[in-house]
Amino acid sequence: LSLSTGDFSALESLFELSAARCLEDQVAISLPSLRAGTLTPRMLSLMAKLRRTGATVAPEAGSARLRAVINKGITEEDILAHAARLFESGWQSIKLYFMMGLPTETDEDLEAIADLAVKVLQCAPRGMKRLGVTVSVSTFVPKPHTPFQWEAQIGRDETLRRLDVIKARLAPFKKISIKWHEPRMSWLEGVFSRGDRALAPVVERAYELGALFASWVDMLDLAPWEQAFEDRGVDPHPYLEARPLDAPLPWDHLASGVSKTFLLRERERALEGKATPDCRYGACTRCGACSEMCGEPEIHVPGVKPRVNLPEPEWVASLRENAPEVELNAPPKAREELTRRDGHYRVWFEKTGPAAYLSQLELANVLERALRRSGLKPSFSAGFHPMPLISFGWALPVGVESREEWFGLFLREAASLEAIGSRLDSALPEGLHVTRVEGLGPGKKIPQPVSEEFLLTYLLPGDEAARRVAQWREFMASETFPWFSVTKRGARTMDIRPLVISVAERSPAELAITFCWRDNRYASPLKLAAAVNEGISLKDFTLTKLRQIFE
Structure with missing residues (x-):
């Protein structure tokens, strides 16, 4: 779902209606990293009955001071209570998302990231066998049209130093792992995030030098980019530096609806650690976006004004002490026949054109969705996380076409080979084409090519x-x-x-x-x-x- 899913005031009601249908066919509902508390006990209960995906919580900063700077609006108690509810609902692993390099950040704030992760780990009940907490850290990249568009971005060496601070603090805890965004990639993102027209020739030159798939860590090579900057006479380092508050910015001619006056005011409030409440449920913050409500002398977006389904988010009411329990319909139970195996097949297909750029994981998702559109009924595995019974040959590298690929498939309702081929082929996207279907024995293991x-x-x-x-x-x-x-x-x-x-x-x-x-x-x-x-x-x-x- 959307990255701002937690902002929807009627999320719990929408989730219940969606979950009832998804449970029938073992369709997972994956939510993005949400603010602590957004997932209500009722939603957690429903998610536990579905194909369970990972749980991600986004504190974004380890210390309360720095969360106030970025206007996160959540406390450490909120985060720990949210983690405890996840563990109690059956989740055994939690991912915590943080940023480093935020304005005013100190080493104490970095150590607070590790300390918070340890406290989250301690929220889990004893005896949990696969318990794990993952700390995911990304370098803060200032973006245009935000209060921090004038701030500096930390460099690659400083990024590595700050990572070492966090890793050293977490070293004694074996059940806490740490992952981070590639510093070289963050450096490149930072240059182009607040870039200007002078970078267009650089992009063209980098392509000529073979800089392809730069957003893939295993394909990232800064050498052609650094050469392209040199060839076009562009110094990349000033793009990462702080901008004077009164200097023109490359995107000033673009109107996002929010006034520059408001952004400067919010920047000042952020550096003072003052929170700005959500204007949908409180007073107008005079950002300049709503022409019908705001008196700022800026260009407004016509007819824009805050709109909510409910005067208060459902998750706020559900978490309030002594809040009355809301009677919701009980979700249907998963059908037991989902694990039945009535037919076993090998489907041969071509993977060409745009489909060549699908990874093996993306291909599996595409095929699962195509099976649902076709009306064919795949069998599912049993257990904690039911998955369609689909198997593959050797993984085809991304960008490589194939005239002869295959996947193995179990169906809980058998169908003719012609029907499987025609129905599935009509549901596949461009570049994927079924060439033939073979019937296999019920327990036959499909061999790999030699x-x-x-x-x-x-x-x-x-x-x-x-x-x-x-x-x-x-x-x-x-x-x-x-x-x-x-x-x-x-x-x-x-x-x-x-x-x-x-x-x-x-x-x-x-x-x-x-x-x-x-x-x-x-x-x-x-x-x-x-x-x-x-x-x-x-x-x-x-x-x-x-x-x-x-x-």
Whole structure:
């Protein structure tokens, strides 16, 4: 749902109506990180009956002082009470979202992040086997049209130092893990967040230098960006510095509805730690957005005024002491036949065009939704978190097309192979096309292919393409080819020469490459191609899977 879901005054009633239908077909409801207290006991009870997703709480700052600066409006007691309700409702892991580098932040505020995480951990009842608290930290990036649009952003070295402060404080607690937004990525975001037209040539030049997929940590490389800044004569560092309050800003000609006068006033209140209440339930804050209510001499958005469904949010009333219990309809029980397996199939399909940029996880979500639209009824697993019984072959790298992919599927109501193929194909988005469907035995395990054939096509001038093809000839002539890679499991060096069975030259710029995956020795074909053609850019070639080979 939306990022501001918790601001909806009738959220509990809406949630109950939605949950009743979702429970029938095991559709999960995932809420964004909400302010503490927004999830009422009734909502938690309903969520516990659905396919349970993760629970995220967003204190954003560890200390009460800094939460006042950012106008968060919640206390430590609110956060701990919210965590306790989550644990009591069956959640065993909680994610806490924080920002570092906020205006006026000190090391004491950073230590308060770790201290708050420990207190949340202590809210869990004893004996919880899979108990875990995850602290997720992002670098604060000032944004235009906000009270902090004039503030400085901390640099990469300072980001790492502040991370070390938090990690050192959390080191003794094994059930608390910490994750953080890549500092290099935050640095790049900060430059463009408050950028101007001078950055447009930089973006173009960075693309020419091969800066693709910069929002993916494993693909992020600052070298082409730094070169692009140098080539276009742009110094990126001033974009991260504080801006004078009276200086013109690159976005001043854009009207968001909120006046600059209001933003300056809010900045001053923030630095003084003064809270600004929600104007929907209180007095007008004279922000300039509502022309019918505000007297500020600014450009207003015509006809805009606050509107709420209820005079008070339902979550406020439900959490008030001695609040009367609201009688809500009991949700239906999940149907037991959801786990029935009446048919087992393998669906073959093509993954081309825009669908090539779906990750394996995104593909699984797309297929689940397509199955629901098609009217086919997948079987679900039993247990704590029921999931559709869908299995896949080797994961296809993002950006690689395939003429022959498959997934295994159990249905709780059998259907003909033709009906499955036609109904599912009509429900799939562009780039996904069902080619055929096979029936399988009820308990048959689907084998993985022992090898796969890919077509590598170079998008390079003749001489450069010939040089890249020659590198493959040298590779095939070698007995070994050590390859160093870094994965989630750490760094390793492996010999990738046995992973390539054959390379056939179809044309001066096309190679048919057959990879060997015996004994589960699988590696990304995209990374293998980049290892042989060292230094090549992803925009210099395409890779397409042609067929899968089974024993």
